[in-house]
Amino acid sequence: MISQLLALWRTLSLIFFVVAGALLWHSVSLFQDASAASRPVAADQKSTERIVAIEDSLVFDLQRAGLGQDNIMGWKGEEYAVIPAHPIGDTSRTLIVISSSPTHMGPVINEFLKHQSASLDDHNISVQSSEKDAGTAKLQARALIQVLAEKFKDNLNDSTRRREVVRGVAHLKNAAEFPQVSGLEGELLAIRAGYLPGMGSFAAFAGGGLLLLLLNIATWVWERRRRQQAIELEENTPPAAPLV
Numbered sequence: 001m002i003s004q005l006l007a008l009w010r011t012l013s014l015i016f017f018v019v020a021g022a023l024l025w026h027s028v029s030l031f032q033d034a035s036a037a038s039r040p041v042a043a044d045q046k047s048t049e050r051i052v053a054i055e056d057s058l059v060f061d062l063q064r065a066g067l068g069q070d071n072i073m074g075w076k077g078e079e080y081a082v083i084p085a086h087p088i089g090d091t092s093r094t095l096i097v098i099s100s101s102p103t104h105m106g107p108v109i110n111e112f113l114k115h116q117s118a119s120l121d122d123h124n125i126s127v128q129s130s131e132k133d134a135g136t137a138k139l140q141a142r143a144l145i146q147v148l149a150e151k152f153k154d155n156l157n158d159s160t161r162r163r164e165v166v167r168g169v170a171h172l173k174n175a176a177e178f179p180q181v182s183g184l185e186g187e188l189l190a191i192r193a194g195y196l197p198g199m200g201s202f203a204a205f206a207g208g209g210l211l212l213l214l215l216n217i218a219t220w221v222w223e224r225r226r227r228q229q230a231i232e233l234e235e236n237t238p239p240a241a242p243l244v
Contacts (some may be wrong), residue, residue, distance in 0.1 A: 015214045023209030030202040033169045037196040040119045040167065043087040045093060045190075047184045050172040054191050055165070060085030060097060060162040062107040066180020068098075069144070079148060088163070096178055097191040105148065106155025111158070112145045168195045183220055 033052050035118050040055035041047065070077030081104045083097040099105070149156065170191040175184035 013216055015222065016212055020209045020216065021214035022228050023205050023212065027202050027206035028211060030197055030205055031199075033195070034197045034199050034202050036169055037198070038090070040196075042092070044090055046074070050198050052170055052189070053168070053196065054095075054170045054189065056093065057088055057163060057169045058085040058097065058136055058166045059088055059163045062104065062162070063111055064181060065104075065108040065111070065149075066178070079105070079144070081105050082178050082182050083108070084184070085166070094184065094188055095170070096173070096181070096184075096188055096190040097168075097193050098190055101193065102152050102155040103158050104193075106152040107160045109145060109152055110156040111160070113149055125180060126163075166191055166193055168193045169197070 009176050021174050034047070036051045038053075040053035043054050043056035043058060062081070063082040067079060068082050069079045070194045076102055080100045083099065083104060085095045085097050086093055087095070097104075097225060153182070168191045169187040172187050173190045174187055178184055
């Protein structure tokens with residue numbers, strides 16, 4: 001039974017190493033985010049940091065916003081709104097607010113719904129796809145908007161112009177990463193609204209990754225030692241006496 005379990009572990013060990021590495025790698029970014037979250041600053045405060053926590057009142061127009069969707073190795077995740085914003089009194093500085101809040105998603109989706117009677121062209125929705133058939137991608141985008149419209153139907157008519165206090169960790173990103181919003185140039189801060197991780201999240205990911213890595217290494221060492229002992233035992237065992 002133990003031999004079968006060890007054989008199964010060897011088969012899966014590479015996956016465990018990859019998972020442990022991913023957890024440890026993610027914990028590094030979590031540590032950076034959590035460190036920034038502990039000292040939020042105003043949006044108009046000049047900073048050279050590429051990761052900073054923002055806590056400030058911003059003005060943004062949801063009519064200019066776009067939609068995105070998490071995609072991790074082909075697995076589609078949560079949808080989110082990409083909203084251009086600026087600090088109060090500083091219209092020259094553009095920030096990006098990334099939010100999955102119903103009060104933000106609803107008005108953005110409603111803007112797309114206004115064009116459903118016509119075709120969803122590049123002016124109405126930006127579609128980036130590896131598929132050869134762009135028409136198929138646009139049909140999928142239209143279907144996604146209709147699904148989201150049902151999901152956020154209670155928030156479709158929320159205000160499209162607002163001034164809000166936004167709190168969240170921001171990363172300095174290239175404008176090209178946000179094709180949903182036209183007219184962006186250079187680098188800008190992208191704020192994940194409501195995302196303020198603590199050191200507990202970092203500790204959980206780091207501890208889990210380290211534990212899995214050490215357990216995997218310990219099992220490999222123990223199995224190698226067990227096989228070596230089996231070989232030595234076989235070599236030191238005298239051959240059975242021949243039958244006469």
